[in-house]
Amino acid sequence: MMSAFWSMGGYARYVWPCFGFAGAVLIWNLWSACGYLAAARMRAVRALAMGAGENV
Amino acid sequence: MWTWFYKLASPPYVFGVAAALTPWFAALAALAIGYGTVAGLVFAPPDYQQGDAFRIIYVHAPAAWLSLFAYTTMAVAGGIGLIWRIKMGHAVAAATAPIGASFTLLALVTGSLWGRPMWGTYWAWDPRLTSELILLFLYVGVMSLRPAFEDPARGDRAAALLSIVGVVNVPIIHYSVLWWNSLHQGATVAKIGKPAMPGSMLWPLLSMLLGFMLFYGAVLCIRVRGEVLNRERQATWVREAVKS
Numbered sequence: 001m002m003s004a005f006w007s008m009g010g011y012a013r014y015v016w017p018c019f020g021f022a023g024a025v026l027i028w029n030l031w032s033a034c035g036y037l038a039a040a041r042m043r044a045v046r047a048l049a050m051g052a053g054e055n056v
Numbered sequence: 057m058w059t060w061f062y063k064l065a066s067p068p069y070v071f072g073v074a075a076a077l078t079p080w081f082a083a084l085a086a087l088a089i090g091y092g093t094v095a096g097l098v099f100a101p102p103d104y105q106q107g108d109a110f111r112i113i114y115v116h117a118p119a120a121w122l123s124l125f126a127y128t129t130m131a132v133a134g135g136i137g138l139i140w141r142i143k144m145g146h147a148v149a150a151a152t153a154p155i156g157a158s159f160t161l162l163a164l165v166t167g168s169l170w171g172r173p174m175w176g177t178y179w180a181w182d183p184r185l186t187s188e189l190i191l192l193f194l195y196v197g198v199m200s201l202r203p204a205f206e207d208p209a210r211g212d213r214a215a216a217l218l219s220i221v222g223v224v225n226v227p228i229i230h231y232s233v234l235w236w237n238s239l240h241q242g243a244t245v246a247k248i249g250k251p252a253m254p255g256s257m258l259w260p261l262l263s264m265l266l267g268f269m270l271f272y273g274a275v276l277c278i279r280v281r282g283e284v285l286n287r288e289r290q291a292t293w294v295r296e297a298v299k300s
Contacts, residue, residue, distance in 0.1 A: 008109075014109055014112065014170065018116065018169050019115060021162060021166065025161070029158055030274075030275060030278075036279055039282070044294050044298045048294065
């Protein structure tokens with residue numbers, strides 16, 4: 001039963017890489033978006049700190 | 057009547073709305089994609105002609121649909137930035153490009169993996185495949201053009217122009233299977249009358265379509281927040297925003 005599921009009627013080598021690549025694309029999108037936001041936040045904090053330093 | 061539209065021009069408003077929407081989009085996307093994946097892989101019956109290889113449609117069709125939707129969004133947002141000089145339009149356009157490009161690549165790769173057992177080849181210079189490949193090049197062009205200018209405002213305008221010109225490719229992709237002789241199958245879900253699929257196959261597909269759209273919404277909101285911070289880092293409201 002389980003082996004029939006994994007073999008996907010003989011199309012396993014096409015079906016599973018598709019779902020694997022889709023999972024990778026979803027994870028990459030989340031990871032890169034969160035990384036982009038974190039980097040932007042850090043740049044903003046740095047810019048604000050520099051601005052505060054100039055005002056002193 | 058236009059108040060909501062003008063509100064979208066306000067960076068702190070856009071930043072706040074994006075932050076509030078992200079968890080909702082993400083949670084609903086996880087539910088829809090989770091259901092669609094299990095139902096598509098386990099409960100949907102094999103196709104009478106394609107066997108289990110048809111299950112590739114559950115990631116291929118939503119990715120292809122999203123590639124067109126994201127491009128249209130990018131062109132409309134760029135147009136808003138260009139015509140009304142609303143900076144947030146350019147921010148949304150910049151945020152949507154990498155997401156759309158990644159889903160275009162996913163559509164091409166999964167289509168290619170489906171094509172091998174069904175057509176006997178990973179790639180053919182078919183109108184649908186070729187126009188989708190051009191879409192990927194357009195995304196890459198827009199993403200490369202924006203930072204190519206020293207003045208960010210000029211980069212935004214150039215990228216918006218390219219995305220607006222390139223939007224002509226969207227109907228070409230959609231109607232390519234009708235306009236030319238194509239290996240690619242015609243519309244399955246969006247058929248006038250009734251879809252050419254039974255409910256047991258259709259519902260997981262619709263769930264995946266919805267899930268991918270919600271996922272796009274969640275990632276777009278995160279990226280838009282990053283774009284807004286990058287563009288407004290000298291503004292006073294940013295001080296409060298980065299504290300939270």
